[in-house]
Amino acid sequence: MIVTLVVELEDKPGQLLRVIEPISRLGGNIISIVHDRHRISPLKRIPVEFVIDIDSDRFDEVIGRIRESGIYIRSFNEVRLKATASVLLIGHIIHTDLSDTVNRIDGSGFAEVVEMHITMPKLNAPSTALITISAKGKKELKEAIQILKGVCSDKNITVIEPLNEDAYD
């Protein structure tokens, strides 16, 4: 299963490792880690969001071990992302606020950007990114791609979609 886990970390070295270690020890695969330095908590802790692919039997143990190490867990939820598609973007992806582009998908509540690979050949030349989106189902996946296309159309970014049968593997 794929789980989103949000922890709050103190802004000092070695904190991230205390979360990563139990996850990898128990066979979890970390799909993404997002630091959100703009939303520092009143206790000056930084929220960090992990998306993890892990065996459901082992997840409770991961949570237990992270808590034991003194890390504050803000929330976790099973996303149940069942449909996945990769979409290629070509254009000024970074200069047109990449985090906004990603947030528009993540903010949908039914889909997330789970992987991204960007290449930038030259400064000011168009970049290329392969974005992998996971959603609760095929319908939601299609909707998420429509959202992405809308955002990219405004930002003058070319979107190359997969053929349908390639989208759900």
Added chain:
Amino acid sequence: MIRVAIFGFGNVGRGVARALTNNRELIEKKIGKFEVVAIADSKSSIHGDVDLKYAVEYKLRHGRLPSDVKADELMENVEFDLLIDTTPTDVFTGEPGLSYIKQALSMGKDVITSNKGPLVVAFRELFRLAEKNEARIGYEATVGGAMPVVKLIQRELAGNQIFRLRGILNGTTNYILSRMEREKMPYSQILSEAQELGIAEANPEYDVKGYDAGAKLVILANTAFSFDAKFSSVKIVGIEDITPEAFEVAGEKGYTIRLVAEADSRGKLEVSPRLIKMTNPLAIYGTLNALLVETDLAGEVFVIGKGAGDRETASAIVSDMVDIYGRDNGH
């Protein structure tokens, strides 16, 4: 005796003349005797009992045909049964082929065309006109050259519900994309090489902007589905924005990029670059064309072949001749 008029005497028209010369015996076995009674290009013509070899050689040597008589006059004054239209394509007006085809059909003459324009502009209108005048239209050569797609849909898959068509319908863009994939060279460099090799036109816009594939998609969609699709209803994105890096990034996930033309029974009409798995049958290389037809009874049927070239286009035209007149001869 089938009397044939050929309008348009560029590469394709001359390819037809050569095919009719070289394969005359084979063709006549299937359709009976035929003779070419008129050939016209944009400014000149030849008519009577035309010697095809002479006509081809004359045109190549002089850039024109011997007589000043115009195509319009031939249409009015020469008795013929079949018009082979190989005039240049204009997908926006359909001309000059559209007027010739309409005129021929109105007179009850059969028409075989390699010209996409008239069918893109007036598909249903032409078939209504043909039906009214008991004439027949063959247009296998308009899509995919030698690749048998029109008759596949019309005949071989007759009785199937067709859900979707997906194809690589333009060899030039496929050549550019497959070289970008393999050699990681920029689009502009491969395009200029393709122009030197004669694979891409001096003005490549028609191909690389996706218009050619869009025109062929309109013809295929109208053949497969009951709607009267127009060129303006096709959503078209060309290949000009694609970078060599795009292939690198896509390749790491097992994808490549091809210009895919797609139509479905719900009215979707789209030509756009798409990510496709390298294992997908549409991930073809070079100047090849391919079409994947999804049906209820036959499942998926896939055809691949040479989409362009004067010989391949002539093959489709001759196949239409055999199809139309072979039936008259019990073949």
